[in-house]
Amino acid sequence: MNIKQQQSQMLSAIFSLESLQENSAHKPSDFSATGLSIYQHSLLANASRALAITFATVHSFIGETGFSQLVKKYLQKHLKTQFDWGELGDNFPHFIHQQSLPNSEVLAAIATLDFACHHTERAENVEKDLTTLSLLNDVDAYQLKLNFAAGFKVIKLDYPADLIITDIHLKQLASDTEVINKVKHAMKNLPFNQVSLESVSGRLCMSPRTLRRHLQTLGVSFKTLLENERRNIATKRLDKKDISLDQLAELLGYNSTSSFSRAFKRWYT
Amino acid sequence: MFSLNKKAPNSLPLIGVGLRHTHFEDAINSPANIDFMEVHAENFFAKGGASHAVLTDISQHYKISLHATSLGLGSALPAPQKQLEQLSNLVARYQPILVSDHACFSWAESQGLDVHAGDLLPVPFNDESLNIMVSNVKRAQAQLGRQILVENLSAYIELPGSTYSEAEFLVKLCQQSGCKLLVDLNNLIVNAINQPLVTLMAKQSDSSANNNVLALAKQWLENIPSSLVGEIHLAGCTQVSAEQLMIDDHSQPVSDDVWSLYHFALEKFGPVATLIEWDEDLPSWPTLIAEADKARVIAKHVFTNNNLTTDEESTSDKIIEEGANSEY
Numbered sequence: 001m002n003i004k005q006q007q008s009q010m011l012s013a014i015f016s017l018e019s020l021q022e023n024s025a026h027k028p029s030d031f032s033a034t035g036l037s038i039y040q041h042s043l044l045a046n047a048s049r050a051l052a053i054t055f056a057t058v059h060s061f062i063g064e065t066g067f068s069q070l071v072k073k074y075l076q077k078h079l080k081t082q083f084d085w086g087e088l089g090d091n092f093p094h095f096i097h098q099q100s101l102p103n104s105e106v107l108a109a110i111a112t113l114d115f116a117c118h119h120t121e122r123a124e125n126v127e128k129d130l131t132t133l134s135l136l137n138d139v140d141a142y143q144l145k146l147n148f149a150a151g152f153k154v155i156k157l158d159y160p161a162d163l164i165i166t167d168i169h170l171k172q173l174a175s176d177t178e179v180i181n182k183v184k185h186a187m188k189n190l191p192f193n194q195v196s197l198e199s200v201s202g203r204l205c206m207s208p209r210t211l212r213r214h215l216q217t218l219g220v221s222f223k224t225l226l227e228n229e230r231r232n233i234a235t236k237r238l239d240k241k242d243i244s245l246d247q248l249a250e251l252l253g254y255n256s257t258s259s260f261s262r263a264f265k266r267w268y269t
Numbered sequence: 270m271f272s273l274n275k276k277a278p279n280s281l282p283l284i285g286v287g288l289r290h291t292h293f294e295d296a297i298n299s300p301a302n303i304d305f306m307e308v309h310a311e312n313f314f315a316k317g318g319a320s321h322a323v324l325t326d327i328s329q330h331y332k333i334s335l336h337a338t339s340l341g342l343g344s345a346l347p348a349p350q351k352q353l354e355q356l357s358n359l360v361a362r363y364q365p366i367l368v369s370d371h372a373c374f375s376w377a378e379s380q381g382l383d384v385h386a387g388d389l390l391p392v393p394f395n396d397e398s399l400n401i402m403v404s405n406v407k408r409a410q411a412q413l414g415r416q417i418l419v420e421n422l423s424a425y426i427e428l429p430g431s432t433y434s435e436a437e438f439l440v441k442l443c444q445q446s447g448c449k450l451l452v453d454l455n456n457l458i459v460n461a462i463n464q465p466l467v468t469l470m471a472k473q474s475d476s477s478a479n480n481n482v483l484a485l486a487k488q489w490l491e492n493i494p495s496s497l498v499g500e501i502h503l504a505g506c507t508q509v510s511a512e513q514l515m516i517d518d519h520s521q522p523v524s525d526d527v528w529s530l531y532h533f534a535l536e537k538f539g540p541v542a543t544l545i546e547w548d549e550d551l552p553s554w555p556t557l558i559a560e561a562d563k564a565r566v567i568a569k570h571v572f573t574n575n576n577l578t579t580d581e582e583s584t585s586d587k588i589i590e591e592g593a594n595s596e597y
Contacts (some may be wrong), residue, residue: 003397004345004377006428011377011386034514035426035467039388046387083339083352083375083385084314122315150316212553216291 014039017076047071050085055092055114057165058107060172070099086122089115109159116153123151176218179204180225183215187229192253195229197222231267281568282501282540283366284561285334287547293323295554297330303561305332305366307544311339314355324363334367334500334544335359339385341375342405342419343392346383348376353412360413367500367542369418369451370409372402372439391424394431394438399445406446418499419443420451423459423517427467435460436492449499452538454486454530455506455546459517461485466514486530495538503527503564504546520549523560528567535571543568 001009017040048071052059059067078091093115097108126149135144186203187195200222201211215222230252237243243251249260285305288296296306306327313320327333337356340348360368373389392398402419410417421439433441439450460467461482505521523531523545535541545560 002345003393003401006393006430007345007374007377007390008379010390010426010428011384012379014386014388014390015379015384032426035424038425038514038516039386039390042388043386079379079382079384080387081382081384083348084311084355085387086311086315121318122320123317125317125321209550219294221294 014043015075015079017044017072043075044068044072046085047075047080047088051089051092054086054089054118055111057114057168058096058111060168061107061110062101070096070101073099086118106159106161106164109157109161110164112155112157113161113165116155120151120153123149126150179211179214180218180220183211183222183225184229187226192230192233192251193255195226195253227263230263234264234267280540280572281565282535283332283542284544284564284568285332285542286545286557286561287336288327289548289551291551292554292557293327297323297326299554300330301554301558301561303331303558305334305542305544307334307336307367307546310335310337310356310359310368313359328363333363333365334542335363335365335369337368337370338389339375339387340370340405340409341373341385341390342370342409343372343374343398343402344376344405345374345401346376346378347405347408349383353409356409357413360415367418367451368413368415369420369500371420371422372442373422389422391422391426391428393428394433394435396432398430399433399438399441402442403445406442406448410447416448416499418449418451420453420502421456423453423456423463425463425467425514425516434489434492436489440493440497443497450493450497451500451502452490452493452498452534452541453502453504454527454534455502455504455519455524456517457486457489458482458524458526458530459506459515461489462515466512483526483530486526487533490530490534490537493538498534498538498541501531501534501538501541501543502546503531503543503560518549519546522552522556523563528563531564532567532571535568540568540572 013036048068051071051074052067062070074089074092074095077095080088082088093108093111096104096111098104101107182204183200186200190199190203197208197212201208204211206214212222215225233252234248237248237251245260245264246257249257252260254260254263283304285307286303288306288308290312308324308327313324315321324333335356340352340356356368371389372392374392375386375388375390377384377386392402406417406419419439419442421435431438443449464485503523504517504519505523505527506516506518507520509515531543543564545557545564547557547560551557
């Protein structure tokens, strides 16, 4: 067997994704099966991750487990011919449509819109040339044409997928602001020297890692929120002029006046 | 032969970190004492959009290294021209200080289609495989107009047909294609740990305890001429029991074994650009930077002739302590 055949064989074995279930019962000597399953797990995990980014709404609709099962079936049926994970999934909407899932037609419509939005985001950036609008003053509008941006796309859907997606985003947004408010509230109710990712996440009944990730996806860090709270308190107390800088540093939970004065400079210069 | 000037303070290696999405904001807002940022080339294959806005910003603060994971330089089925063009556009756009990919295959035919594995799959170390990789590396270098670095893998399957050791194979690859190596020290450790399982020789090597792992990895490095090493990768991964294969998941701080191997590698290879890789369960930005600072302390130790002065020792402690404190 030459290398080309050997590589085809190995790649086909990985994409079969077949030995995945039996694996826990493998014979202890059969380590190449274990090796193969490592590559299979990695393929599935990477594909799920990539498709969850491209088809974010579909993913949030059916949840992690269901999504990953769907991706496994998809990979077995449609081999990955793209080298770029971001391009994976051109058949995913059609594939979803064929599945016997609840609301598979609606999900397929949402998937189509997800894919189109993803592509539009990745398309070449275009500078708008608004000065060309003045052409309308001199030239008959019917003799002018629009130059569309690279990501411009017209799609026709049988369901109002855009409304569904907007609705989901609004709900998401509401729950996001709620998390930030809860974090701020917890910070206010703890002495500053006890404020930590651990203590705050504990009050919110989630793990520190989950809270950090959650905040990261919202584009804020725990540190920034804490810094803002400290700054608010500092501004209030300094206005009242009832506290020395040393006392203020202690109140805000800084363990040295020098780190406090660094923060102070950051805020007020 | 090039000699090490251990006394010159300016002969310290460049030290960088792998930059992932989670840390984009931190990298711009809290600039760190980092010589370069390495990004995965494929994350910037889109023609436009948010990813390029971010990388443009980053490239104004730091030097960039492009680490590709998709060329599959060992594939008998050549990569499509479009893929090489996308990488070379990226190189032209960001002028990276280093460009690298892996000694693996990714492209192969399956069911009549050209399929990309999306992974770094191992190749056997023989002449047939070498010829394929040499020609793919030459093609990539011609397209990019520059030398590339090729990284050693962590492999979970050993393909039959090897006639060379991995180190011999990689040295020949450099000599015949003009590339250099990106030596991933954690991959050496992972392969050394997995070796008895992967090569089905568990019975014969029952006696080999873990202290041989470091010796095996050092032996590997002994076979590489220092003129061929262009970059070093450091990472950590999840520990496993003796029965399981260790997976190089880049989810942990750099392990003690890898630090000790790094010390050895710097002494042998000189001040080679060094990168901390962390891809899963990402830590806070300060913790990641603290890992880079540890590498810098080791490099100072190696290249300033003497042992750590008390002053440096306390600095390194402080860095580590501050890193820990800022981990909210």
